[in-house]
Amino acid sequence: MSLEPTFRNIRGTFDILPQDGRSEGAHDMPSRAWQHVEQVVREVLERFNFREIRTPILEPTELIARGVGQLTDIVSKEMFAFRRGDTNYVLRPEVTAPVMRAYLQHRLDQQGAVQKLYYIGPCFRAENPQKGRYRQFHQFGVELIGAETPEADAEVIAAMMAVYEAFGLKNLRLRINTLGDAESRPRYREALRAYLQPLADRLTPTSRQRLETNPLRILDTKDERERRLLEGAPRIIDFVDEKGRAHYEAVKAHLQALGIAFEEDPFLVRGLDYYTHTTFELESPDLGAQSALAGGGRYDLLAMDLGHDAPVPAVGFAAGIERLFIALQAQGYAFPEEPPLDAYLVSLGEEAMRRALVEAQALRRAGLRVDLDLKGRSMKAQMREANRQQARYAVIMGERELAEGRAVVRDMQSGQQQEVPLDELADFLKGAVRVS
Numbered sequence: 127m128s129l130e131p132t133f134r135n136i137r138g139t140f141d142i143l144p145q146d147g148r149s150e151g152a153h154d155m156p157s158r159a160w161q162h163v164e165q166v167v168r169e170v171l172e173r174f175n176f177r178e179i180r181t182p183i184l185e186p187t188e189l190i191a192r193g194v195g196q197l198t199d200i201v202s203k204e205m206f207a208f209r210r211g212d213t214n215y216v217l218r219p220e221v222t223a224p225v226m227r228a229y230l231q232h233r234l235d236q237q238g239a240v241q242k243l244y245y246i247g248p249c250f251r252a253e254n255p256q257k258g259r260y261r262q263f264h265q266f267g268v269e270l271i272g273a274e275t276p277e278a279d280a281e282v283i284a285a286m287m288a289v290y291e292a293f294g295l296k297n298l299r300l301r302i303n304t305l306g307d308a309e310s311r312p313r314y315r316e317a318l319r320a321y322l323q324p325l326a327d328r329l330t331p332t333s334r335q336r337l338e339t340n341p342l343r344i345l346d347t348k349d350e351r352e353r354r355l356l357e358g359a360p361r362i363i364d365f366v367d368e369k370g371r372a373h374y375e376a377v378k379a380h381l382q383a384l385g386i387a388f389e390e391d392p393f394l395v396r397g398l399d400y401y402t403h404t405t406f407e408l409e410s411p412d413l414g415a416q417s418a419l420a421g422g423g424r425y426d427l428l429a430m431d432l433g434h435d436a437p438v439p440a441v442g443f444a445a446g447i448e449r450l451f452i453a454l455q456a457q458g459y460a461f462p463e464e465p466p467l468d469a470y471l472v473s474l475g476e477e478a479m480r481r482a483l484v485e486a487q488a489l490r491r492a493g494l495r496v497d498l499d500l501k502g503r504s505m506k507a508q509m510r511e512a513n514r515q516q517a518r519y520a521v522i523m524g525e526r527e528l529a530e531g532r533a534v535v536r537d538m539q540s541g542q543q544q545e546v547p548l549d550e551l552a553d554f555l556k557g558a559v560r561v562s
Contacts, residue, residue, distance in 0.1 A: 138253070138261030155451050159461045163447060163454075164246055167266045170292050174285045176244040176268050181224040183248065187214035192431050193223030193400060198343075204251040206261075217250035222400070222442055225269045226428050229438070240272040246447075258413055258449045267422070267444035274439035276373050279404045279424060280380035286408060286420055286443045287386055295410065295453055298419070300387065302406045303394035304374040305342075306366035308427060311402070314365040315341055321359050328355060345393040361392040370403060377404050400425040404441065412456035413449055420445030468559050470512035471498035474505055474524035482523055485533075485551065492552040494559065512538060518559060521551065 135141055140153040142160055168178070187207050194200050206217040218224055225243060228234070234241045246266040253259050268285055270278050283300070290298060305311060319341045326334055329344070333352060336343045347353060366374070381388055388406075396405050405423035413419065422443030429438035454461075469489060473482040482498045489496045497515060499508045505522070512520045522534040522543075533551060535558075536543035546554045 136261065138255035140260070140262075153448075153451075155455075155461075156464075158464050159451075160447070162462055163450060164266075166292050167246060167289055168244075170289045171244045171266075171268060171285060174242065174268075174281070174288070176242040176270075176285065179225060179228060179243040179245055179269075180247065181218070181221065181228050181245070183218055183250075184215055185218050185224050185227070187216040189223055189227055189432065190216050190219060192433075193226065193428060194220065195340075195400065200251065204253055206250045206252055219249055219251045220444065221245050221247065221249065221265060221267060222269060222425065222444065223428065223432070225442075226271070226425075226432060226438070226440065229269075229271055230429060230432065230434055235272060235438075238272075240270065240278075242268070242270050244268045258446070258452060260448060264447040265444050266447060267420075267442055269440060269442035271438060271440040273441075274426065276376035276380060276404075278439070279373075279377045279441050280384065282422065282441050282443055283377075283381060283386065283406060284384055286422070286445070289445070290408070290419070290450075293450070293454060293459060295457060295459075297411055299389065299409045299411075300406060301391040301394050301409065302378070302381075302388050302404065303391050304363060304366055304370060305395065305402055305405055305423070306362060306370045307402055310362075310365045310367055310370060311342070314360070314362045317360045317365065318342065318344075322355075325355055328352075342395050345395045356393060359393075363392060373403055396421055396423060400428040400431060402426055406443070408445075410449075410453045412453045418446075419449055419453060465495060467497055467512075467515045467517040468494040469496050469519045469521050469555055470508075470515060470517035471496065472505060472508040472512065472520050472522045473499055474522070476502075477525060478523045478528055481528055485521070485523070485548065489552050489555065492556060494552070494555055519555060521555075 135151045140151055142153050142157050144157050146154065146156050187205070190205065191201050200219050205219055208215055225245065229241060244267065246264070248262055248264050250262050253261060255261060268282060270282050287300070306314065319337060322329070322337055322341060322344065326337060329337065329352060330349055333344045333347060344352065345356065363371070378388070394405055394407060395401070396407065401423040403424040403426070407421035408419045409417040410419050411417065420443050422441070424441040426437045426439045428440065430436065471482040471486050473479040479499070479502060486496045486498045497517070499511065503511070509520060517538055520536045520538055522536065527533050531548050532545045533548055534543050535546050535554065
């Protein structure tokens with residue numbers, strides 16, 4: 127009779143188990159698949175000479191509010207924030223503002239003109255859980271800080287695309303746009319507000335609120351009726367100055383030279399307030415309504431939002447690992463299988479169990495994957511366990527074998543077995559594993 131567990135993981139979070147998740151509250155991909163994805167991401171980004179940075183999960187609430195934007199959904203609705211003493215804390219909902227905080231705090235500009243940083247880790251948002259959206263989710267991304275050139279934008283987009291190419295994903299759609307600089311955005315904001323105000327009664331309540339606070343966010347609407355209303359809206363490119371246009375044209379030229387296909391989307395603004403100039407988003411049809419795999423852009427003014435005395439040129443992208451898994455599974459990606467267990471040590475009796483512990487350690491030091499019985503089970507039960515774990519070999523030790531300084535090694539596939547001196551066991555198994 128099984129009892130219901132006293133505690134379960136919080137809705138919108140999941141456990142990552144060693145085996146495929148087939149129970150409520152577990153992700154459907156095992157931890158080894160996660161390790162594989164993270165390894166591929168690291169290998170690709172490090173070929174671009176991005177280096178890993180790790181920032182705390184806990185950050186000051188004001189950092190996120192000033193960095194992401196007070197009026198964004200993240201800050202106004204989705205933060206896990208709390209107060210302790212005189213300080214307000216938040217579980218980080220994104221990583222760009224924390225990375226810029228670390229860059230400024232540790233004066234990373236003194237360690238090189240350009241910092242190429244990448245991260246992999248969890249983030250937290252109080253969202254309504256659904257496919258591709260969780261309250262704890264995992265992101266990877268890059269931040270290229272210190273270069274204001276269009277080449278830097280192209281480098282970041284190329285790194286993003288290289289990650290997905292490494293997984294062999296097909297049918298991806300890259301959309302790009304420019305948001306202009308700090309001077310062009312206010313002009314466009316007022317023009318967009320003037321266009322939308324006569325249509326206010328046809329907007330959703332959320333968009334009517336944004337019309338007064340930040341009308342650019344309406345461009346990010348998923349409401350089909352509103353998207354039709356926006357078809358006649360002014361384009362931001364018409365408000366971008368000559369320098370901003372030249373930057374955008376250069377980015378497009380670099381992408382074409384790199385063989386990276388893209389579509390221009392005049393209404394692509396992304397959901398965060400710190401973006402200026404280039405913005406981009408990568409979509410997969412396998413994700414359904416939540417189609418974005420990754421996205422990013424340039425954010426030269428973020429450092430000033432965080433209290434720095436001058437702009438710091440920067441560009442980056444962020445990507446969801448859970449969404450990557452959805453796309454990989456939809457396209458039949460072949461995840462590497464877990465390596466087989468080289469040997470399972472079967473011990474008969476207390477003395478043999480003690481000796482098995484020592485022999486297992488010696489075999490592991492020799493580079494073999496080894497497990498052993500730790501419950502004192504019968505030989506039949508131990509052999510079943512060796513078979514369940516798909517061990518290549520069972521190493522059987524009883525009182526007689528120990529007295530003779532030998533062990534019986536059984537090939538679990540063929541059933542053949544032979545006696546091997548204990549002092550030759552590691553070399554024998556290493557040779558046998560190589561042959562098999």
